Amino acid sequence: MTTANWSYPTAIRFGAGRVAELGAACKAAGIARPLFVTDPGLANLPITARALDVLRADGLAPAVFSEVKPNPTDANVEAGVAALREGEHDGVVAFGGGSALDCGKVVAFMRGQTRPMWDFEDVGDWWTRADPAGIAPIVAVPTTAGTGSEVGRAGVITNLAEHVKKVIFHPKMMPAQVILDPELTVGLPPALTAGTGMDALAHCLEAYFAPSYHPMAEGIAVEGVRLVREYLPRAYRDGADLEARGNMLSAAAMGATAFQKGLGAIHALSHPVGALYDTHHGLTNAVFMPYVLEFNRAEIEAKAGRLASWLGLSGGLGGLIDWVLALRAELGVPHTLGGIGVDDARFGEMASMAVVDPTAGGNPRRLGVDDALDLFRRAADGRLG
Numbered sequence: 001m002t003t004a005n006w007s008y009p010t011a012i013r014f015g016a017g018r019v020a021e022l023g024a025a026c027k028a029a030g031i032a033r034p035l036f037v038t039d040p041g042l043a044n045l046p047i048t049a050r051a052l053d054v055l056r057a058d059g060l061a062p063a064v065f066s067e068v069k070p071n072p073t074d075a076n077v078e079a080g081v082a083a084l085r086e087g088e089h090d091g092v093v094a095f096g097g098g099s100a101l102d103c104g105k106v107v108a109f110m111r112g113q114t115r116p117m118w119d120f121e122d123v124g125d126w127w128t129r130a131d132p133a134g135i136a137p138i139v140a141v142p143t144t145a146g147t148g149s150e151v152g153r154a155g156v157i158t159n160l161a162e163h164v165k166k167v168i169f170h171p172k173m174m175p176a177q178v179i180l181d182p183e184l185t186v187g188l189p190p191a192l193t194a195g196t197g198m199d200a201l202a203h204c205l206e207a208y209f210a211p212s213y214h215p216m217a218e219g220i221a222v223e224g225v226r227l228v229r230e231y232l233p234r235a236y237r238d239g240a241d242l243e244a245r246g247n248m249l250s251a252a253a254m255g256a257t258a259f260q261k262g263l264g265a266i267h268a269l270s271h272p273v274g275a276l277y278d279t280h281h282g283l284t285n286a287v288f289m290p291y292v293l294e295f296n297r298a299e300i301e302a303k304a305g306r307l308a309s310w311l312g313l314s315g316g317l318g319g320l321i322d323w324v325l326a327l328r329a330e331l332g333v334p335h336t337l338g339g340i341g342v343d344d345a346r347f348g349e350m351a352s353m354a355v356v357d358p359t360a361g362g363n364p365r366r367l368g369v370d371d372a373l374d375l376f377r378r379a380a381d382g383r384l385g
Contacts, residue, residue, distance in 0.1 A: 023058025031091030037104030080107035098147030102155035146196025148256025199282030203255030210262025262362025
């Protein structure tokens with residue numbers, strides 16, 4: 001029997017209205033003076049004011065940091081660490097979408113480190129270089145249902161000097177407390193609902209097909225795909241549908257739980273695009289999804305048949321791809337890279353970046369530079385076969 005090391009998420013408070021427990025969650029995590037990390041678009045919204053009011057009513061003293069780009073950068077992290085230290089904050093509340101969550105987690109991680117952030121990239125055992133005592137506790141509150149970063153042990157940060165997205169990892173970056181409150185996602189516009197929801201689907205699909213042995217993660221991925229199939233169209237059509245919103249929050253958390261089993265070429269291709277063109281990560285994943293599924297056909301056909309049967313789809317892998325195409329069309333996701341503003345000027349550069357991305361190693365089929373270049377061209381031309 002294959003051996004493996006497994007770990008699973010943290011304390012999660014799920015349900016409508018649970019943001020009212022944010023102060024209690026901070027106290028459970030040992031936080032009295034949180035740095036509230038969010039993005040500029042959320043900073044002045046009523047849901048943010050409500051969360052801050054909850055903290056203050058519980059006797060906590062938050063300060064807001066919102067210098068976070070949609071694809072967070074090393075400069076964002078450095079500014080956040082400076083704010084954390086200068087304000088003598090003892091923890092972080094990461095509040096928002098994947099960008100705020102990733103940035104907030106890395107800010108908390110870097111609070112007491114003396115080495116550069118890039119020394120903790122998710123390569124081998126580099127995480128052991130960190131001083132665990134210097135990591136501040138984290139409470140995570142997602143306001144989108146996509147990345148699942150609230151239950152992850154890493155943050156994706158863009159290195160501005162190299163124009164490359166890098167994964168910073170440490171086991172203690174897992175938030176101590178998580179609040180999944182569907183009421184916080186009600187105001188998410190349909191386009192962002194689609195993009196973030198497709199990100200959750202990408203996580204579940206790639207985790208399911210990753211060749212490593214992790215049956216618990218694989219089972220979670222399967223159910224995550226089912227939840228997306230049932231509830232993402234509903235959340236897209238009616239943002240006030242709390243049942244759909246709640247189930248999509250669950251699907252997002254499940255995707256991030258499952259992808260400790262691995263990710264693959266969808267993410268490996270998407271990361272260079274996001275780093276160079278600053279595209280929305282989930283939407284970029286959605287564009288690449290059917291092309292990568294077809295690329296992996298020989299290695300995933302049998303497993304795709306089982307998944308398709310579970311989802312009530314006929315036709316095995318072909319039926320699964322047809323469903324993905326139909327879902328994308330229903331959600332207004334472009335079929336080609338041109339639809340998200342990406343031209344062919346840097347395909348060669350991005351192909352070289354994709355094959356060394358940490359997620360490439362989890363793809364069921366080896367991804368070479370020529371393969372990546374062909375996939376970029378197919379995604380530009382809209383050619384599946």
